[in-house]
Amino acid sequence: MTPKKHVLDYSYYPGCSLHASGREYDISTRALFKALNMGLKEVPGWFCCGATPAHNVDELLSLSLCAKNLSLAETVEGDLAVACAACFSRLKTTQHHLKGDEAKRKQVEKAIDGPAALGKPVKHILEILARDFGLARLEGNVKKPLMGLKVACYYGCLLTRPPEVPDLDDCEDPSIMEDILRALGAEPVKWSHRMECCGANFTLSRPGVVLKLSNAILESAQAADADCIMVACPLCHGNLDIRQQGIKEKYAPEVTLMGNIFGSDQKQGNSDGGEPRRETPIFYVTQLAALAMGAPTDKLGLESIIIDPMPLLREKKLL
């Protein structure tokens, strides 16, 4: 049988995290695109977009790094698919700024010694799924509905803010993740911390910030009775998953026998005095989507998640 023609074709900018600490996002994105018969071709020789540290102290450097990557992307056909929320934000910000500011564009073109290629549509995986591929077609392709799985959709900062840049969804009350999740047969929960910051790249410099902010997110998801959290950003995933045990030790330590006997005033369980903190598995949207599309479960990078998601998936009969 000759291979079928792809239904859609994309160029692909994975970003640094997807080749390292967020490897399962890359693995599951590829598995999902394969399952949906969409083409995904990595931009050859792409390099770091500069992320937050570059624009933090040197906007011209940040814009130039992104502009060069955008012109590398021109060598591959198809709209540019981006999975990382930070890369997505930086690439879109660069297009937005340089289209509207000729003086800045000239500086950047001098820095990269060539024209700034601003025409290629940069698309986040979420909008490719919900709009390009389409929710109805997505639902029609589901082989294993995620029945009974209660999911807290976590947007974080850069997928929707500032409103004039990403053009992905409403900047205060988005629904694109919930829409996708419903198409997959899962149940999105209503909760309060969908758009709150996780502490982002303070994970390197000031991890205490991440512990505090991400603790509030985990606490809120548990209060809403979510089985798990779904994210679309490798930094959010790292903070909620890799730092989760540290967060629990600091803010919701286990009740100890000695503490019970001697009436320790150590804070127990959740800070609202409710049930003790559960472990909350953190999934990438592509992992849940590929799982629902019937992709082989050993090809989703599930083994890379620190908070083991297997007991939950077995309980919900999704493995």
Add this chain to the structure above:
Amino acid sequence: MHLSNETMNVGFVKKVEALSGTSVRRCFQCGKCSAGCPMAAFMEHPPNRIVRLLQLGQWERVLAGRSIWYCASCETCSTRCPNKVNLASIMDALRKLSWDADGPSKESYVQLANRLFIENIRTYGRQYELRLGAAFNLKSGQFLKDLMLGPKLLARGKLKMFHSKNKNLPEIEAIFSRIEEMRKKGEAL
């Protein structure tokens, strides 16, 4: 607060406005930025006070503290400002001016992390996370920081021991040097 010609620096404020492409005079101090700021609790000056201090030309107070380095760039302030003051860009501009002047800020860890991250781009092209973490611990003197996480991440393939250099490294180096050159000639801020 004592206002005088000595403490006010209007030239500095104009530089901030030019770099950020936004006007601090548009702010009428409603405080929405600070109300939504996830990092305000960590700052000695919340975002709306930063703008107020800029309106009054109090550049030293703005730069001296750690506030500008504790901004997470979450863009909540810029999103919610009723007067379209792009506070996230103002924070970028303040950090750049402080950075260039090797400013009086007390917050060294965030600056160190930024410096190492940018150096990593110049040396490798893509981030080499293991080196980034190790260099941060070494240079900040926190040798044991996150040490227990290392083996877990390695076992799950999340940290790579070795990292190959990007094939566009000469082009990346050229971007860095052209920008340095442009700044020397005064063609860019």
